[in-house]
Amino acid sequence: MPSVFIRTTGCNLRCVWCDTPYTSWKPQGEDWSVREILAEVKGYPTPFVVVTGGEPLLSPKIDELTQKLKKANYHVTIETAATIFKQVACDLLSMSPKLANSTPWKRARGKFTKMHEEHRLNLPVIEKFMEGHDYQLKFVVEQRRDFSEIRGILKRLKNVDSARVLLMAQGKTKRELSKRAPWIVDLCKKYGFRYTPRLHIELYGNRRGT
Numbered sequence: 001m002p003s004v005f006i007r008t009t010g011c012n013l014r015c016v017w018c019d020t021p022y023t024s025w026k027p028q029g030e031d032w033s034v035r036e037i038l039a040e041v042k043g044y045p046t047p048f049v050v051v052t053g054g055e056p057l058l059s060p061k062i063d064e065l066t067q068k069l070k071k072a073n074y075h076v077t078i079e080t081a082a083t084i085f086k087q088v089a090c091d092l093l094s095m096s097p098k099l100a101n102s103t104p105w106k107r108a109r110g111k112f113t114k115m116h117e118e119h120r121l122n123l124p125v126i127e128k129f130m131e132g133h134d135y136q137l138k139f140v141v142e143q144r145r146d147f148s149e150i151r152g153i154l155k156r157l158k159n160v161d162s163a164r165v166l167l168m169a170q171g172k173t174k175r176e177l178s179k180r181a182p183w184i185v186d187l188c189k190k191y192g193f194r195y196t197p198r199l200h201i202e203l204y205g206n207r208r209g210t
Contacts, residue, residue, distance in 0.1 A: 003048040003077075004041050008062070011054040012119055013081055014112035015102040017140070019172050019206060023054035025108075034065050038072065052079040057086045066090055082129055083122045093133040097121055099149050101142040101170065123156055130157070135164065138196065141184050142170040151191070162192035171198070172206045 009022070009029035022028040032040075041049060049069055056062055057080050066089040069076050075091045082095035098120035104112050129135060137160065139150050150167075154160050167188055169180035177198055188195045204210040 001048055002044075002046045003050045004044045004046060006037060006041070006049060006051045006056075006065075008051070008053045008056045008059045010058050011081075012058060012083060013055070013098060013102070014104050014107075014116050015098060016104040016107050017102065017142070017170050017172075020054070022208075027054070034061055034068060037065060038068060041069070041074070042072075047073065047075055048077070049074045050077045050079060051090075055081055055083070057084050057088070062086065063088055081120070082126045083119050085125045085128050091134060093129050093135040094138055095126060095129060095135060096138045096140065097126060097153060099139060099141075099146050101146055102140070121153070123153075127157060130160075136166055137164060138166040138168060140170045141167050141180070144183065144187070147187055147191070163194065165193045166196045167193050168196045168198060172201065174202055174205075177201060 007020070007023065009027045011024035011027075014024060018024050051062070051066065051069075056078060059065075063086065066076055066078065070089045070091075076089065077092040077094055078088055078090045079094045079096065081098055082093075098116075102120060103116050104110070126137075137154075139146070141147070141150075150165075154162075154165065167184055169177050169184050171177040171180060181195075181197070185195050187193075200210045
């Protein structure tokens with residue numbers, strides 16, 4: 001679905017495989033007012049907007065932005081790791097709880113390991129979002145053992161419809177994705193989950209602005 005992506009910078013996690021390090025490991029970006037963002041969005045011929053990051057719920061005016069997008073009749077999806085709760089206006093809350101495969105045990109000499117492990121999974125926040133929003137749960141899968149962790153998380157949450165669970169292969173290249181996709185799809189069929197490709201990488205490669 002053609003969509004406008006609004007990407008915030010700054011993140012409270014440090015996923016070892018993060019494909020947008022310019023929003024987490026080494027945050028970059030410019031200051032934009034809500035008015036400037038809305039004006040930019042209007043320049044695209046689509047009613048669909050995705051607010052992502054980094055972690056967009058860290059942004060101080062995320063509530064104002066989402067409310068004004070909804071008031072302007074946009075379909076708003078928010079992509080979040082769901083580690084912190086904030087009241088937002090959206091049509092779909094796309095939560096991506098981080099698995100153990102995300103922990104940077106060796107990167108930066110393990111500087112962020114403790115912080116990441118303490119914050120990467122917040123089940124009460126996930127449940128609170130589930131209660132108040134249309135949602136999906138999207139997990140990044142790297143190895144077969146990740147399925148055991150995913151199923152363990154789902155058992156601890158209340159009444160999760162398997163059709164709302166999306167699995168995405170971890171990978172920044174077409175080769176990495178194609179290598180993992182077949183067995184992930186097979187396991188999705190086995191457990192009734194959905195598989196989501198990384199279409200932008202398949203079409204354009206791992207580059208900004210796509």
